Amino acid sequence: MPSSTASPPAISFENVKKTYRGGQVKALNGVSFDIPCGEFFGLLGPNGAGKTTLISVLAGLAKATEGRVRVMGHDVVNDYAAARKALGVVPQELVFDPFFSVRESLRIQSGYFGVKHNDDWIDELLANLGLADKANANMRQLSGGMKRRVLVAQALVHRPPVIVLDEPTAGVDVELRQTLWQFIARLNKEGHTVLLTTHYLEEAEALCQRIGMLKGGRLVALDRTSQLLAGTAHTMLRFKTDVALPAEIAARARVTGRIVQVTAHDAAEVETTLATLRAAGVPVEDLEIGRADLEDVFLNIMQGDAA
Template sequence: MTIALDIQAVSKRFGALTALDQVSLSVEAGEFFALLGPNGAGKTTLISCMAGLSRPDSGHIRVMGHDVQHDYRAARRALGVVPQELVFDPFFTVRESLVFQSGYFGLKHNDNWIDEILHKLGLTSKANANMRALSGGMKRRVMVAQALVHRPPVIVLDEPTAGVDVELRQSLWVFIQELNRAGHTIVLTTHYLEEAETLCNRIAMLKAGRVIALEDKATLLGQGSARRDIMLRLDPPGLPPALEPLLLRREGSKVWLRLADIDQLGGVLAQVQAAGARVRDFEVVELDLEQVFVARMQGKEA
């Protein structure tokens, strides 16, 4: 497997603040990778280091095998970045912005691809509009288009859906998934954890400049393990004393139990019946990314 993004022991300080502390991770070609963390965790700094906008104090970053400092031309050609801040050049139209961006990457006859990304991002009708005349969401689409003009194998989106309406979020993800299926590696930061949960295969969590989790989504969500949390509503509500050690919490007539293995379920139900209670409601609690995220940020297992 080709390594699309290889980050080795990258540290970056801004004065007294350690923005990145020995961050190492690698993303394989074709992955859909999420970089999560609270504000100030270092996500944007890490992206800036990948893109050459910031220079790490130590460590190395390679994009498709090219060092972002020593071989910056090849590394930048391999990378398309959608910055988090909404920025645009007010002097030009949408199409001009894209033609210029192509030119900076050394591409001259790029009109067919530009037409295609305009179409995919729903910008065709705005192609000749001045950037100033566009709404925030439209400007965001142009930024995505600008990151894609040179067909980069690795695409990094820094909170691309922040402050963007539902329709654009949907259409943007459809397009990005299409690019991922076509072989592009996608790295994404987002505040919408459900987006990361539905889209990504692998997730890194950053906290205060350190990687605190780096796992497959399935592993992170415990999907591979047999451990399950279940909810029972019993009538009468009392829990048989033998089951007390499994109790997570209680809310009215509902109890939540943690089973180390789903195989225990039969035994649990048998004990409930033996105690003369009836099960009125039952649910297997699915772990979602938000719970995992909150727990990991607090330094606990979910």
């Protein structure tokens, strides 16, 4: 089939640059990639990498200094009305109107996009996001987790083909995470495109088909999740201990409280590591040996060991 008849990507970033202070601060420095329709895509990076800036440009909340961004083929500047209608964004911040109930807020949001007679879909959103018993509650009466659910419902109320989730599970409970991911996974299977930013890398590894990583406003990695994981041949030793590690192991270990993770390139290095721990009198609990995960890949790339 000729390429001219092919459908456009769900999201397209073309050499996007965003500078502040007269060009002194480069929040985005030539970011280019496409997200095809129906993909579940993860955008990762440390704080200050440019993730939220890129999403703000996508959503029309900030204007790129250079470059072009499209949603379903619609330019976010020149065809902003169509681009906004194709997009549903769940922001990081808890933003809500304290004067309306949950149902009223969703009806008003529907009206912003010209969607009438939307109560059946609103009821479905309320049921799937665990909000049915809160439908008539005032927004001020809701907990932080419930307000987060309403933000998700507001982003989905006009049935956008493209869904953007900017740190949607930050600071929320396990129940909301499970409820949210079940519903979003269902929408993705039905054809919706999903762009996710998260610091919970286990979520990205489990959900995202492809991942891009930003560092200092630049795209430093872009590949299928399986390929990124296959790109590291490291074996990972995970164990718990309350004793200080020998210097040669501490230098290559990642320690979180009592949990220690140490990379090893092969079976011989695994045995050497364990022998060093025994010789140093370090007691080891709950030892696990497995492959490196997305967090290991992410840290490797952010530290400049891979790009």
